[in-house]
Amino acid sequence: MKLLDQLRENIGIAFDALRTSKLRSALTILGVVIGVSTVMSMAAIVRGIQKQIVRTIEIAGPTTFYVVKVYSQTPLNPDALPRWVRVRPNLTKYEADRIAALPEISYGAIWAQIAGRLEYQGQRTQVTQIFGADDRYTEIQGGELTSGRWFTRAELAAGSSVAVVQENAARRLFGRENPVGKTIRLGGRPVEVIGLYVPPENIFAPPGAETGAIVPYVLLDHQFTIDHTNGQYIAIKPRANVTVEQAQEAVTVLLRELRHLRPADKNSFDLMTQDQILDIFDKLTGAFFLVMIVLSSVGLMVGGIGVMAIMMVSVTDRTREIGVRKALGATRGDIMLQFLIEAATLTGIGGVIGIALGLGMGGIVTKLMKVDAAPPASLTAIAVTVSIGIGVIFGLLPARRASRLDPVEALRYE
DSSP states (O other): OHHHHHHHHHHHHHHHHHHHTHHHHHHHHHHHHHHHHHHHHHHHHHHHHHHHHHHHHHHHOTTOEEEESOOOSSOOOTTSOOHHHHTSOOOOHHHHHHHHTSTTEEEEEEEEEEEEOEEETTEEOOSEEEEEEOTTHHHHHOOEEEEEOOOOHHHHHHTOSEEEEEHHHHHHHHTTSOOTTOEEEETTEEEEEEEEEEOOTTOOOOTTOSEEEEEEHHHHHHHSOOOTTTSEEEEEEEOTTSOHHHHHHHHHHHHHHHTTOOTTSOOSSEEEEHHHHHHHHHHHHHHHHHHHHHHHHHHHHHHHHHHHHHHHHHHHHTHHHHHHHHHTTOOHHHHHHHHHHHHHHHHHHHHHHHHHHHHHHHHHHHHHTTOOOOOOHHHHHHHHHHHHHHHHHHHHHHHHHHHTSOHHHHHHOO
């Protein structure tokens, strides 16, 4: 009970000191605010991105996997590929068709993607993703066809110059005009718009990575330049009663047979599962978050140093007050506790303001990115604890100095 009364009294003294030196206290708090708000806003953004990635993977389904020429966590430079990648054969439509015919597989098709613009009568979009796929595109990527139709089998086989355009891209080009049946230029080549597509709202698509249009794979393969290492893959879905492992084994056996690989030869292709994709994004967002934590820690350190400097000045300014308290019976521990609580109060206020500011900034950014998430409650508690801890750690030296003052000398101080 005595300790509680002491804490209450010292917190009151701390707030009195804050009111007395408003500008000095505000500048001290600022460093803590910057550090904590950066941590909280980055946590909100990273968590939002991670949730959207998970949702996107859920759209494709946890069993969907991909055959790629080479699995790499970062895109390889197609003009400077290592020899072991160059000797690997490119994926082919024939291989995809043979995979689709396996009894374990319900869907298998070769896809590719390139970057390009959509143009119509002088209007054009930003650089966007153009997919070469088929009429079952939404089974993997989600979304829905809102107008027009998907490709016919004849169009897919012939690689006809037709496209299903993303609705937002069509609106930029045509305004209120109905685009279905119109001819646009896609990557500089004319194609007829046969349908409009709306992607799922929760798909992770940062600016520049949105899908602008989907065309038959054969069209993309024949009329465009595909990066076979980074931009081509075979999308595969196992049958309902088949596990991912069984499907992968069947696909591996078939591809090794088609490529005439001997038992001692390594695979000349890679398989990529949804877990691997999630792992890549986790590492990327984790690295991004780590950098932000380091940067914000600098802000917290600056705030902590500021607290120490201000508290040292405060000890000097209140030397006489300390002498009076000691003369009235205050112990070294009482004086030390007073100044530690004052420092912790400063940084605690900075932490609370930083959390509010960080959550607000994170909320604005996540809305602009069209993601919806907030940092976990545990991180909020950690942020407050860390900010108070900064005050205690950096307040130790000034508090120790105050507690060691000689009461007689302190009372003589002018």
